[in-house]
Amino acid sequence: MTASILRICHLQLLPLLSGVQRVSLDELERLDAQSTRVLVCQSRGSLTEGAEASGASVIVIPELIREIHPLRDIKALVCLWKCFSREKFDVVHTHSSKTGVIGRLAARLAGVPCIVHTVHGFAFPAATTTLQRKIFHAMEWIGARCSHRVVCLHEDDARICRDELRLPDERIEIMANGIDLQKFHPLSLEADRDALRVGACLPAHRKLIMMVGRLWEQKNPACLVEAYCQLWESGDPGADLVLVGDGALKESLELRVKLAGLEPHVHFLGWRTDTPELLRLCDVFVLPSRWEGMPLAILEAMGCGLPVIVSDIPGNRHLVRHAENGLLFPVENTWSLTSALVELLENASLRIRLGAAGRAKVEAEHDIQKRVRNMEALYRDVLSAGG
Template sequence: MTSSGYRIAHVQLLPLLSGVQRVTLDELERLPPGYQRWLICKQEGPLTTAALKAGAQALISEALVREIHPRLDLRALWQLWRYCRRYRFDIVHTHSSKTGVLGRLAARLAGVPCIVHTVHGFAFPAAKSGLQRRIFHAMEWMGARCSHLVICLHEEDARICREQLKLPAERVAILPNGIDLEKFSPVASGDQLRALRSDLGLPVDRQLITMVGRLWEQKDPACLVEAYCQLWQRGDPGADLILVGEGDLQPQLQQRVAQAGLQQHVHFLGWRTDTPDLLRASDIFVLPSRWEGMPLAILEAMGTGLPAVVSDIPGNRHLVDHGQQGLLFPMGDSTALADALGKLLVEPELHTRLGKNARLRVEQFHDIRARVKRIESLYAEALQW
C-alpha cells in the first residue's frame, strides 16, 4: 500500500477549535488527498464540522469524558475498539491524556499496525495529590506501551518519555507545532491596523492586550485580569484587554472586572473564528498558563508579529526566550505580569524588536507545511516496524 492509501483516524475528546484540536485539524487538512481520514471525538461541534469540510469522516464516541469514570471509560474503550475493527485503520493518532490512553489501548487490542500519540503536555502538573499523580503516571505508562511512536513537542517531554515512561529513544520523536505563516502574518501598515480594528469593533485609539484560550484553571486568566486591574491602579495604561475564549471562570472574571469598574475596557469576545484578524489587530499577546505542551496560541501570536508575555513554564519557555521574542514572568504572579505589560506599553523600541524576533522564530522553526511532511515520513517509518 502506498502512503496515499492509508486509512487514518485522529482521536480527540472535545469537538472544539482550541489549540490541541486545531493541531489535529491542520494535519487532517494538509495530508495528501489520497489519505482516507476520520476524526473520532465525543460529540459533534466546530471541530467535526471543519473536519467534514476538509474531507474527513466524523465518528462519535459519546462515552469519552475527561474525568476518570470506570463505567464510561470501559464503554468508550469498546466504542473505539469497534471503530478500529470496523474501519480497519492503518494509523490511529491520539491526543490528550486520558483520551489518548483509551484510544491507544483500543487500537492495540484491535491490531492497528501504526499507533501514534502526540503529547500536548503531560497530566502530571495537574495532579492535586500524590495518589492522583501516580494514577496519571500509570495511565501514561500503559499508553506508552501501546504506542508505536510518541511525538513530543519539545525535549523536556521527550525526556519524560525516555526516563520516566521507559520508552526506547527510537520510539520518541520531537516535532514542534507549526502554523500557517500566510494566515498568521503581521499587518502591513498603521492604516491597515486602524481599518482592521474598526471592522472588528475594537478600540482604534488604544493599545490592545490580547489572550486567546479557554477561560479555565489551566490557562489562569484570573492572573491576567488581576494584572490588568493592577495596571489601572497605577493610572490609565492606555490599553484595553481582549479575552478570546469561553470557560467556567468567565463569570468570576467578569465580576472582578466589574468590581474594578473596568467593564468599558475589558472585552469578553467568546470563541471566534476570526482569530488571525484579532491577533493582527492587537499589540501584545499574553498567556499566563499553569501548564502547557506547546501552545498554538503563542505561535499564532508570534506569527502576527506580537511580543508574547507568557508564564515561565515548560512549553511556553520553549517558544519565548526572555527579552528576545517576549517576556517571561513567574507563573501565577500577577504583579510581575503587570510589570512586564507596563514595560512593553511604554517602550515602543523594545515592543518592535520583540515582535520582529517573534515572527522570525516561527518562520525558521514552526512552518506547518514542514511539520506535516515530517509527520508523513514518521507514519511511513512506523508502519515498517
C-alpha cells in the same frame, strides 16, 4: 505519502477549536488528500465542522468524557475498539491525556498497525495529590506501551518519556508544533488598522492586550485579569484587554472586571474564527498558563508579529527566550506580569523588536507544512517496519 497509508484516524475528546484541537485539524487538512482521513470525537462542534470542510469524515463517540469514570471509560474503550476494528485504520493518532490512553489501548486491541500519540503536556507532573499523580502516571505508562511512537513537542517531555515512563528512544519523536505562516502574518503596512478595529468592534485609539485560549484553570486567565486590574491602580494605562475564548471561569472573570469597574475596557469575545485578523489588530499578547505542551496560541501571536508575555514554564520556555523574542514572568506572579505589561505598553521600540524576533523564529522553526510532511514520514516508517 505511499499508497500503503490508506486510512488515517485522529482521535480527540472535545469538538472545540482551542490549541490541542487545532493541531489535529491542521494535520487533517494537510495530510495527503488521496488517503481517507477520519476524526473521532465526543460530539459535534467547530472542530468536526472544520474536519468535514477539509474533506475528512467524522465519527462521534459520546461515551468519551474528560473525567475519570470507570464505567463510562470501559464503555468508551469498547466503542473505540469496535470502531477501530470495523474501520481497519492504518493509522490511529491520539491526542489529550485520558482519551489518548483509552484510544491507544483500543487501537492496540484492534490490531491497528500504526499507533501514534502526541503529548500536549503530561498531566501527572501538574497533579495536586500523590494519589492523582500515581493514577495519571500509571495511565500514561500504559498508553506509552500501546504506542508505536510518542511524539513530544520538545525535549522536556521527551525526557519524561525516557526517565519516568521508561520508553526507549526509538519510540520517541521530537516534533515541534507548527502554524500556517500564510494565515498568521503581521499586518501589512498599507492596512488601515484603526478602520479594521472599528469593523471588529474594538477601540481604535487604545492599545490592546490580547489572550487567546480556553478560560479554565490551566490557562490561568484570572492571573491576566488581575494584572490588568492592577494596571489601573496608577491610572488609565491607555490599553484595553481582549479575551478570545470561553470556559468555566468566564463568569468569575466577568465578576472581577465588574467589581473593578472596568467593563468598558475588557472585551470577552468568546470563541472566534477570525483569530488571525484579531491578533494583527492588537499590541501585546499574553498567555499566563500553569502548564503547557507547546501552545499554538503563542506561535500564532508570534507569527502575527506580536510581542508576547508568557509564564515561565517548560512548554513556553521552548518558544520564548526572555528579552530576545518575548518576555517571561514567574507563573502565578501577578505583579511580575503587571510590570511586564507596563514595560511593553510604554516602549514601542521594544514591542517592535520582540515582535520581529518572534516572527523570525516561527518562520525558521514552526512551519505547519514541514511538520505534516514529517508526520507522514513517521507514519510510513512505522508501517514499513511493521511497528
